Amino acid sequence: MANELKISPSLLSADFGNLKADLDKINQSEADWLHIDIMDGVFVPNISFGFPVLKYVAELCQKPLDVHLMIVQPEKFIKEVKDLGTMMMNVHFETCPHLHRVVQQIKEAGMKAGVTLNPSTPVSMLADIITEVDMVLLMSVNPGFGGQKFIPHTLNKVKELRELIARTGSHALIEVDGGVNLETGALLADAGADVLVAGNAVFKAPDMIDMIHQLKQLKK
Numbered sequence: 038m039a040n041e042l043k044i045s046p047s048l049l050s051a052d053f054g055n056l057k058a059d060l061d062k063i064n065q066s067e068a069d070w071l072h073i074d075i076m077d078g079v080f081v082p083n084i085s086f087g088f089p090v091l092k093y094v095a096e097l098c099q100k101p102l103d104v105h106l107m108i109v110q111p112e113k114f115i116k117e118v119k120d121l122g123t124m125m126m127n128v129h130f131e132t133c134p135h136l137h138r139v140v141q142q143i144k145e146a147g148m149k150a151g152v153t154l155n156p157s158t159p160v161s162m163l164a165d166i167i168t169e170v171d172m173v174l175l176m177s178v179n180p181g182f183g184g185q186k187f188i189p190h191t192l193n194k195v196k197e198l199r200e201l202i203a204r205t206g207s208h209a210l211i212e213v214d215g216g217v218n219l220e221t222g223a224l225l226a227d228a229g230a231d232v233l234v235a236g237n238a239v240f241k242a243p244d245m246i247d248m249i250h251q252l253k254q255l256k257k
């Protein structure tokens with residue numbers, strides 16, 4: 038269904054001692070994508086996983102990969118991201134002084150291009166690029182860690198972005214990342230989000246597959 042809410046579980050909250058078991062569950066679930074957070078300890082105060090580990094994840098995961106790069110100069114890694122078989126490459130607005138060029142490079146490499154905004158970056162900063170991007174990823178926490186509390190102002194940003202997309206005829210999807218659970222997810226779906234990223238809510242749930250099913254039921 039074109040209008041269905043998409044769910045992208047965030048690998049950062051997986052059990053890395055049992056990664057294969059968690060990925061098997063994702064494969065069996067109604068998850069639409071797998072969200073992968075790459076951090077460099079420079080743009081954000083944390084380091085996550087690199088390409089040797091992700092190569093293994095990509096081999097095991099049957100869902101399209103939604104890669105979120107929290108690194109400086111993300112354009113240096115377009116080839117490595119593409120080689121994982123990535124569907125959507127998300128770069129941060131705050132790390133790309135030449136954002137238009139980076140978006141074109143991602144698309145030329147054969148991936149969809151997403152642009153991510155930190156909580157303090159206004160939606161209006163995307164006015165001149167919105168028709169070029171496939172997705173906008175709104176951070177609803179400050180990036181760097183899973184398990185943080187949802188920032189409610191994100192709901193206003195989703196509505197504002199929905200208006201910008203309608204006004205410009207952009208086809209961009211709206212994805213939201215950080216502190217998403219059944220409660221905040223319902224509010225986001227209502228505000229107009231297309232894709233919800235959920236880390237702790239999915240991977241720490243007693244029944245991951247059922248939690249993904251419940252998130253999928255939230256209506257846009």
Ligand SMILES: O=C(CO)[C@@H](O)[C@H](O)COP(=O)(O)O
Pocket residue numbers: 047049050072074105178179180181182183184185214215216217234235236237238
């Ligand atoms: O990009 C990030 C954090 O920087 C996210 O993708 C988190 O991994 C989401 O985790 P939860 O807030 O849903 O636990």
Ligand SMILES: [Co+2]
Pocket residue numbers: 047072073074105214234
């Ligand atoms: Co993320």
